[in-house]
Amino acid sequence: MSENIINEVKRVLKKICGEYGERLTGSIKNRQLEEYTKTYFEKNGYNVELQGFSCIDWKEQGVELFCHGESFAAKPSYYTKACQVEAEYVLLKSIEKLKKSRIKDKVAVLYGDLTAEQLMPKSFSFYNPEHHQEIIRLLEEKKPSAIVTIVDNDTSIFEDGDFDIPSVYVTKEVGKKILNSTGTINLSIKAERINSIGANVIARINEDKEKKVVITAHLDTKYGTIGALDNGTGIAILLLLSRLIKVEMINYCFELVLLNGEDYYSTPGQVEYMNEYLGEDSDIVLAINCDGIGLKNSKTAIAMMELGEKELLLREMIVGKENFEFIEPWVEGDHMLFLMNHIPAIVLTSKNIFRMIDSVIHTERDTLELVDYNRVAEVVSFLEDFIKNTYRSITE
The missing domain is CATH 3.50.30.30 (Glucose Oxidase; domain 1)
Structure with a gap:
């Protein structure tokens, strides 16, 4: 595993979680991160679409509650x-x-x-x-x-x-x-809904090919968190892959999708992407979702859904990798967009993250101190190999 990849993971995550931090769909920080990732992809030779949608930004200035x-x-x-x-x-x-x-x-x-x-x-x-x-x-x-x-x-x-x-x-x-x-309650809420816009960031190469492989991560966070694990590491993985996967290396369309709205009440980015690209005539043959990857002292977990005979190939890749482990599928996350449309999907996360959903994820405790950068870089290398070698052989 390249030291350059590990250092770039650290740099990118510091940018995402430090400079942008809380990145609510429709917020200024969210839109700034859209532009940063768009530029990053373009510098690596990818064509980028900002798939826009309407949403609201929300600001609150506190609550006063009096009773008795x-x-x-x-x-x-x-x-x-x-x-x-x-x-x-x-x-x-x-x-x-x-x-x-x-x-x-x-x-x-x-x-x-x-x-x-x-x-x-x-x-x-x-x-x-x-x-x-x-x-x-x-x-x-x-x-x-x-x-x-x-x-x-x-x-x-x-x-x-x-x-x-x-x-x-x-x-x-x-x-x-x-x-x-x-008795009576006296309640004052100071809050404002602001009409705004957001966008999915979709980066592609080999757009003229018939078959397409998609890797996704979500761009946004919940309120009050910088979202290091949820999902800063996923964003970083997609950005790093754009440095490593080039046009001449694969024989299919390769798409990196930062979906915007997984933690927003109406999932507008997911709905927009599904409506435009996941119909009956979709050319997507596989989707891979990255969410919650890189937790310290945890293996990387992989779940496979509707892979059919291709599942054996993936299992052979994992055998002998001590930091990877297969787990049972679960029905939450952006991979469900594809499964609902009968597209095979793989999801990667951290095995131990499920015990932290209530205590850490979506809270101010989801910080970079929880991230094992080596583990994130391992996933980048695994996906690079899968995309460049294993899946190329499947699609030939």
Whole structure:
């Protein structure tokens, strides 16, 4: 493994996570990273498309919550609207209670079953359980002035720019004090939705070839994180591959796609890419998704889906590589765009990352201190070999 590759991984990750940091879809930092990656790809001889879409940027300046004359800590739900509300509050812990409630112009305090899990955004088309839709529909029909959610984890129940009822979330400790009495809540949310734009960054070589292999990573982050593992390392891997894979080395179209919106409520980049490039006449023969790669003290995990007879070839490549391990497929991530359209997919991540989803990923703790640069460089080298040698032989 080249020392130059390791050093370039370090340099690129420092740029992505240090200079750009939190890169929310539609934000200034997100658009700046689009331009940086576009320029990087172009310098390596790739033709680049910025596949644009409309979205919103969201800014918040804090929350004030008063109940029974006491001030309580609260956080705004992601993408919430602003409000200034003083009203009686109603306690609701189940869908049945919500159905029977009269909460128009009141503050709905949700807890119990109603806040057991994050509610899927209205326009999230890939997964949206009926009971989530029912809760949202009932709230919109009953028109409370605002919503306070009591949560077990420090997580927003609502994350939806299409849901217009202002909302905040509080801890169980704060919630107990609200639940133990009745009265009014005075709630102020300072927040703003700003119309914006974003883009997928799509880099290609050999565009005239009939068959296409695609490697993806997502460009954006959640709020409050620089996203080193999720997904700075994935971005770095795609950039490095553009240095290593050249036109004359392969006999098919090679596409590197930085999808913009995996951590955004309506996945606009993923939807845009799927609508334009994943129809019945798609020429993509394989997709590889890179997400969460490079965790220290963890092997690189590989899952294969719908590969058929080509699975054996990949397994032969991994045999003897002590830092790689096969795992069972899972149904979250950008690889699902391709599987939904019957395109074989491979996904690479860190084996131990799944135990960190709630405690590290999507939080301020997802920093470069967690990254093993050698492990990231190993994945770059593995994919280089796979693209230049193994998959070339398959497509001949």
